[in-house]
Amino acid sequence: DQAPERIKIVCTTSVLMDPATFIGGDKVEAISIADPTLCPHLQADIIPNRIQLNMDFIKKADVFMAYNDNNDKNINMPAVENFMEANGFGSVEWRTVSDPSRGWNTPTTAKLLASEVFGWLVEEDPANEGYYQERYDEYVESFDAVEPTDAEREQLNQTKVIVMLWQREPVEKWLGMEVVNFFAPEFVMNGTKTAEKVVDDIILDPEKYADVEYVIENMQSGELGKGIEEALLDRGINAERVIFTNFPRSILGVDTIPQVLSYNKQLVL
Amino acid sequence: MFGFLIENNVVCHAVEAMVFASIACGILGVIISRMSLSSLGFTMSHAAFAGAAIGMFLGIGSQMAAIFFSAFVAALIGPVSDKAKMAADATLGVLFAMSMAVAIFLVSYMQYMGRGLTATNLLFGNVISLYREDIYALAAVSALTVIFVLAFFKEISALMFNMKIAEASGVRVKLVYYILLFIVAISVSLSLNIVGGLLIFVLLVTPASIASQFCFNVRSMFVAAPMIALSVSALGVWAGFKFTLPIAPLVALLLTFVFAISVILSFKRRINYKKY
Amino acid sequence: MFGFLIENNVVCHAVEAMVFASIACGILGVIISRMSLSSLGFTMSHAAFAGAAIGMFLGIGSQMAAIFFSAFVAALIGPVSDKAKMAADATLGVLFAMSMAVAIFLVSYMQYMGRGLTATNLLFGNVISLYREDIYALAAVSALTVIFVLAFFKEISALMFNMKIAEASGVRVKLVYYILLFIVAISVSLSLNIVGGLLIFVLLVTPASIASQFCFNVRSMFVAAPMIALSVSALGVWAGFKFTLPIAPLVALLLTFVFAISVILSFKRRINYKKY
Amino acid sequence: MSIIELNEIYTAYEGGDKPVIRDLSLSVKPGEYVVIGGPNSAGKTTLLESINGLIRITHGSATVCGLDLRRSGNEVRRRVGYVIQNFYFDPFTPFTVEEVVMMGRYGRMGLLKRPSRSDFEAVDKAIRLVGIEELAEKTIGTLSGGQQQKTMIAHNIAKEPEVMMLDEPFSNLDFNAREYLQGIFKNMAGNGTPILMVSHAFDGLPETRIHLVVMNRGRITYDNVCDADEVEPIIRDECAVV
Amino acid sequence: MSIIELNEIYTAYEGGDKPVIRDLSLSVKPGEYVVIGGPNSAGKTTLLESINGLIRITHGSATVCGLDLRRSGNEVRRRVGYVIQNFYFDPFTPFTVEEVVMMGRYGRMGLLKRPSRSDFEAVDKAIRLVGIEELAEKTIGTLSGGQQQKTMIAHNIAKEPEVMMLDEPFSNLDFNAREYLQGIFKNMAGNGTPILMVSHAFDGLPETRIHLVVMNRGRITYDNVCDADEVEPIIRDECAVV
Ligand SMILES: Nc1ncnc2c1ncn2[C@@H]1O[C@H](COP(=O)(O)OP(=O)(O)OP(=O)(O)O)[C@@H](O)[C@H]1O
Ligand SMILES: Nc1ncnc2c1ncn2[C@@H]1O[C@H](COP(=O)(O)OP(=O)(O)OP(=O)(O)O)[C@@H](O)[C@H]1O
Ligand SMILES: [Mg+2]
Ligand SMILES: [Mg+2]
Ligand SMILES: [Zn+2]
Numbered sequence A: 001d002q003a004p005e006r007i008k009i010v011c012t013t014s015v016l017m018d019p020a021t022f023i024g025g026d027k028v029e030a031i032s033i034a035d036p037t038l039c040p041h042l043q044a045d046i047i048p049n050r051i052q053l054n055m056d057f058i059k060k061a062d063v064f065m066a067y068n069d070n071n072d073k074n075i076n077m078p079a080v081e082n083f084m085e086a087n088g089f090g091s092v093e094w095r096t097v098s099d100p101s102r103g104w105n106t107p108t109t110a111k112l113l114a115s116e117v118f119g120w121l122v123e124e125d126p127a128n129e130g131y132y133q134e135r136y137d138e139y140v141e142s143f144d145a146v147e148p149t150d151a152e153r154e155q156l157n158q159t160k161v162i163v164m165l166w167q168r169e170p171v172e173k174w175l176g177m178e179v180v181n182f183f184a185p186e187f188v189m190n191g192t193k194t195a196e197k198v199v200d201d202i203i204l205d206p207e208k209y210a211d212v213e214y215v216i217e218n219m220q221s222g223e224l225g226k227g228i229e230e231a232l233l234d235r236g237i238n239a240e241r242v243i244f245t246n247f248p249r250s251i252l253g254v255d256t257i258p259q260v261l262s263y264n265k266q267l268v269l
Numbered sequence B, C: 001m002f003g004f005l006i007e008n009n010v011v012c013h014a015v016e017a018m019v020f021a022s023i024a025c026g027i028l029g030v031i032i033s034r035m036s037l038s039s040l041g042f043t044m045s046h047a048a049f050a051g052a053a054i055g056m057f058l059g060i061g062s063q064m065a066a067i068f069f070s071a072f073v074a075a076l077i078g079p080v081s082d083k084a085k086m087a088a089d090a091t092l093g094v095l096f097a098m099s100m101a102v103a104i105f106l107v108s109y110m111q112y113m114g115r116g117l118t119a120t121n122l123l124f125g126n127v128i129s130l131y132r133e134d135i136y137a138l139a140a141v142s143a144l145t146v147i148f149v150l151a152f153f154k155e156i157s158a159l160m161f162n163m164k165i166a167e168a169s170g171v172r173v174k175l176v177y178y179i180l181l182f183i184v185a186i187s188v189s190l191s192l193n194i195v196g197g198l199l200i201f202v203l204l205v206t207p208a209s210i211a212s213q214f215c216f217n218v219r220s221m222f223v224a225a226p227m228i229a230l231s232v233s234a235l236g237v238w239a240g241f242k243f244t245l246p247i248a249p250l251v252a253l254l255l256t257f258v259f260a261i262s263v264i265l266s267f268k269r270r271i272n273y274k275k276y
Numbered sequence D, E: 001m002s003i004i005e006l007n008e009i010y011t012a013y014e015g016g017d018k019p020v021i022r023d024l025s026l027s028v029k030p031g032e033y034v035v036i037g038g039p040n041s042a043g044k045t046t047l048l049e050s051i052n053g054l055i056r057i058t059h060g061s062a063t064v065c066g067l068d069l070r071r072s073g074n075e076v077r078r079r080v081g082y083v084i085q086n087f088y089f090d091p092f093t094p095f096t097v098e099e100v101v102m103m104g105r106y107g108r109m110g111l112l113k114r115p116s117r118s119d120f121e122a123v124d125k126a127i128r129l130v131g132i133e134e135l136a137e138k139t140i141g142t143l144s145g146g147q148q149q150k151t152m153i154a155h156n157i158a159k160e161p162e163v164m165m166l167d168e169p170f171s172n173l174d175f176n177a178r179e180y181l182q183g184i185f186k187n188m189a190g191n192g193t194p195i196l197m198v199s200h201a202f203d204g205l206p207e208t209r210i211h212l213v214v215m216n217r218g219r220i221t222y223d224n225v226c227d228a229d230e231v232e233p234i235i236r237d238e239c240a241v242v
Helices: A014-027 A040-053 A055-059 A070-086 A107-124 A126-146 A150-157 A165-174 A195-204 A226-234 A257-267 B009-034 B040-058 B062-083 B088-112 B132-151 B153-161 B163-168 B173-195 B197-214 B218-242 B247-265 C009-034 C040-058 C062-083 C088-112 C132-151 C153-161 C163-168 C173-195 C197-214 C218-242 C247-265 D044-051 D073-079 D097-103 D117-130 D145-158 D175-190 D228-241 E044-051 E073-079 E097-103 E117-130 E145-158 E175-190 E228-241
Strands: A007-011 A028-032 A063-066 A094-096 A160-164 A178-183 A212-218 A240-244 D004-011 D021-028 D033-037 D057-064 D080-083 D163-167 D195-198 D210-216 D219-226 E004-011 E021-028 E033-037 E057-064 E080-083 E163-167 E195-198 E209-216 E219-227
Touching: A007 A014, A007 A055, A014 A028, A014 A063, A014 A107, A014 A126, A014 A257, A028 A055, A040 A055, A040 A070, A040 B197, A040 B247, A040 C088, A055 A070, A063 A070, A063 A107, A107 A126, A107 A165, A107 A257, A126 A257, A160 A165, A165 A178, A165 A212, A165 A240, A165 A257, A178 A195, A195 A226, A195 C009, A212 A226, A226 A240, A226 C009, A240 A257, B009 B132, B009 B153, B009 B173, B009 B197, B009 B218, B040 B062, B040 B088, B040 B173, B040 B197, B062 B088, B062 B173, B088 C197, B088 C247, B132 B153, B132 B173, B153 B163, B153 B173, B153 D097, B163 B173, B173 B197, B197 B218, B197 B247, B197 C088, B218 B247, B247 C088, C009 C132, C009 C153, C009 C173, C009 C197, C009 C218, C040 C062, C040 C088, C040 C173, C040 C197, C062 C088, C062 C173, C132 C153, C132 C173, C153 C163, C153 C173, C153 E097, C163 C173, C173 C197, C197 C218, C197 C247, C218 C247, D004 D044, D021 D044, D021 D057, D021 D219, D033 D044, D033 D175, D033 D228, D044 D057, D044 D080, D044 D163, D044 D195, D073 D080, D080 D145, D097 D117, D097 D145, D117 D145, D117 D175, D145 D163, D145 D175, D163 D175, D175 D195, D175 E228, D210 D228, D219 D228, D228 E175, E004 E044, E021 E044, E021 E057, E021 E219, E033 E044, E033 E175, E033 E228, E044 E057, E044 E080, E044 E163, E044 E195, E073 E080, E080 E145, E097 E117, E097 E145, E117 E145, E117 E175, E145 E163, E145 E175, E163 E175, E175 E195, E209 E228, E219 E228
Parallel strands: A007 A028, A007 A063, A063 A094, A160 A178, A160 A212, A212 A240, D033 D195, D033 D210, D080 D163, D163 D195, E033 E195, E033 E209, E080 E163, E163 E195
Antiparallel strands: D004 D021, D004 D057, D210 D219, E004 E021, E004 E057, E209 E219
């Protein structure tokens, strides 16, 4: 009971909750309110319950963190704001990341995110800057541990893949795999990159895909790539479809961003 | 309303919202269950969703668009059922699929064009995030619903009894039926806006189903259904706050439980083995 | 099936999936619309969610749990309607609310307890991402559905005509009704798994409603509904790939459009002004 | 002056391939006791439903209670009683006999009006007249066929209609009820309310002059006044011809 | 040997407050023409539905067609014809007369069996017998009340039942149909199939010995053999007593 009050942090999703929890260490308590992987009806009914269950926490929260992407802007942030304002708990001042279009699914981008979170914590609680700095350094180091080893990197460099657009950056830039082609939903890039178009290309030029080993999906975009995998298999190309995720806690036991990255990496090793 | 009783305004507003929603939905539920309209809640929630998507797409207010499109769909239910000679249930199914298609189409289009994702937050309320004004709005919707049902009680019960006999007795069946479907749909979609989907869905069907286990008469159902809704949801709100459990699903599960018990205890299937 | 015609396997599987789904859902749709069960589709889809949530909560496979819970809910529809003396529509409403409550309760609670959530997205299929095995599974579900309907055609039509007269003629009404509801619900939930929600919802209600505008007889409906579903969805798949539009909402909108046209053209309301 | 005046009317069902009532004219005066006979599918039910506008006439003109039927169908239905031929109420229909009888007056009360004292009195009177006092609180779905039939008759008596149309009103009734109700309808006619009765059973007809209408294939083949005991022979005769 | 044997049975409706049939015993032999009369709400319909097990008896024992009713209700219903008293088919009921008549045989065909040649023949014969050939392709909801009644009778004749129960089968029928069908039922009885007819109109009864059962308040008050022309007086007498 003598322990000093912890800083209460409300995050929109687990993506912010993870660095906040880690860097804040025993000085903070953090919760997240939204889930990235549910059908919209349920989501709309779940968020209120999340808020209710954490009502006393949110009401007294010191910091509100949001990624400020479309999901946050349209669903998660208004839900919290509404709760606070309607009940007269004051208006919410969000800390939002500087570039919502930047991902967090490579160590580099994740570290950028971590540094923003670190900055917010220091801003909120300058007295403990040293502590946060220590934790921040440790967090950043945990990403180094998931970096591929030299042997792994060599193997990855020779791995050819077809990837879902939203996972292209980590696959290409971080893991260094060779992206032979990528796929995306209908409306992206004027529909030139749908699974169907990729399969057309496979039919046209199977040679190009001869050594493709993986078809990489993005869990949060739903199923898109089964047909590509099958087209490859039908042509004797032994590719395997794997599902990358973007969110901590979307898979049992994968609770932090480093674990997410490690999980994704292990899928293609 | 209960401000003098419950100091915590979150709890107070939640209780008030449940009271009003229970009364309105309980009463409408009796009509809905007799007329096989149980998918009304669902259809209206998706119509609102589609409307919001249209609003965002056209760059007009999605809240207004949601209300307009809901009203449009609500206004279609009666005439389409009538012209197509279909049960209202089938019409609701068709309109539901249409709304969902519009919503999904526009949402995925906008999402990938980088123009925002969904508008669900605008559409579904939340009993624990209510302004005093929301409570007033909900009270108004409830009051209008109750007034509507009372004002047209004759006509509504005649329709619930038998359309043909009602028409032969000189009730303006089509007109009242169209208005009835419209008003029910509109009240549902306005309450959805304030209280949220799950609570409305469950308050519309389950209390009336519970009441029908014990009441043989429509008048008693119109009294029993809101009272059941009210008492179970009051219990749910209390327990939800007391034990930090999610309110809406808790109320829904409690009502389902009461339904299960009442089906078991119902007089309806009881066979009397007495000999006199 | 169409592999020799359509080289692109994505397109080919989508076409095949639509063929099978159209046939099965078109046929079931006739039963569903006659029996006012149009909310079956979304009740089953939410039962699957609830099942997945239970699976996650208990730490068992969510896919299996989804199937089990769907089967459980499907098995409840008949007996609950019967014991509670309610229309199946009302039972579906109650079960829908219950499923949704279970799902939301568990998901919110798990999150509160700091336990994560796995990807429920993957519970629902998508016609543009199917393996050959998915097509076989869907073909099997369709075939079983068609076989079931053919095998029990007598009993099903007797139920669709008049329950009491069917019972008096010695048809085992309760048994067949329970089985019918169970099989319909199970086929729907297995197809949902493969083809996705929206397509199933729309294929279940709209083609049968279109057919009912032109057919006066149940046999012709059983033929017309799948044919309408088939031709419109073939058009939808073609247009979807051709113009790179999302297939499911496109098919849904096309069907809604055909429905609107057919209500306008329907013979059902036509009054003959001839004098002889 | 006639209270019902049909002039060369035609009636077709929605979706039907030819008109069911063809070139039919009929005039009914206050206080007449009209019996409408004829073989099955002659169009008797359709005629009654054309008179109160439940089915629209496609040609011809019709005036009922002084109102143009095509324009004021609903007003006509408020003033014309109509006991329908076939009904089925499921056992859980949540309405009591008393409520159902009151519903007979709903149309004439008008929108937004609640039942007044005179409405309750009319309902009470109808219930007593038909002799279903002890059923008043029972729900209609749990009654026997004859009890339901009596309830529907009470529903229409409570309406205090200007014309009473009855489509085989005695089909489920026992001797006593049948004879008793025939008397009531005779009284109604005597008080000026014309009765239009479709029936296939004529043993209990009241001893008044009867306006007999025989229909066949959508047309009237006989339309004249006769005595009660002539009704059956005339109809048999007319129907045998075809 | 009796084909129906009821022994002190009681029948109560689900949700009802007291038994509707009380301490009733009845025995019907092959070829008997049984007329069941009695005032409205006497329990006649309930008796028929107790005999084919549509409503469960709460006490007593019952054997129908040699089967224990409590155990083999469904088998009994396959063998017993039953024309119900009240039905309503909405105009868009998607079944033709021919299909509805065929449905009479669905129970006896058994699961998974499709209609065979003999089924089609029985249906044809029933349709011809009842005289509704020209309606065969029409949907049942668009027929007149009498035509629907005939269809339901054909449905049960096609069933070739071992017992034929009729609940006011003539209520919507014209003279010709009534007399003609009475003849058919008389023949059925003559061929050994007992007829159980609930009716309130006895003018066209066939000239055979009649097993008359009069019910009142759930009990049988008269159960004896009489001539056709005695039926009406006896029932009037029995009912006047109460
Ligand atoms: N579903 C039901 N639930 C409860 N009681 C019922 C039900 N159906 C009928 N009854 C009651 O059973 C009694 C007998 O009804 P039944 O229909 O057998 O009479 P009936 O002799 O056929 O009369 P009618 O000549 O009017 O057809 C009546 O008092 C009726 O109210
Ligand atoms: N909804 C409908 N649609 C099309 N035709 C119909 C409809 N209802 C009745 N008909 C047809 O109209 C004709 C007349 O029917 P109507 O019910 O008026 O006969 P009816 O004289 O009352 O016969 P009944 O004595 O059998 O009651 C019949 O040929 C019938 O098939
Ligand atoms: Mg008629
Ligand atoms: Mg009866
Ligand atoms: Zn959903």
